[in-house]
Amino acid sequence: MAKKKTFVLRIDEAVYKAVERWANDEFRSVNGQLEFIVHQALMKAGRLPKKKTEKGGSGT
Numbered sequence: 001m002a003k004k005k006t007f008v009l010r011i012d013e014a015v016y017k018a019v020e021r022w023a024n025d026e027f028r029s030v031n032g033q034l035e036f037i038v039h040q041a042l043m044k045a046g047r048l049p050k051k052k053t054e055k056g057g058s059g060t
Helices: 013-025 030-044
Strands: none
Touching (some): 013 030
16 A cells, blocks of 8 residues: 655635535535545646556557
8 A cells, every 4th residue: 555645735725625525515524625626626737747557568
């Protein structure tokens, strides 16, 4: 499992409440929801590092 980095985030109260409602709707914690949102945004922007594949992993 990947290590997790802890940091402080300051966020507008109205934004926090909106994220909290969204998290509750999807049965996640606010922290889990924020991590999900950031991960999705990084994927969409092509900013996630490439996954390592096995040697000879061409699929043939």
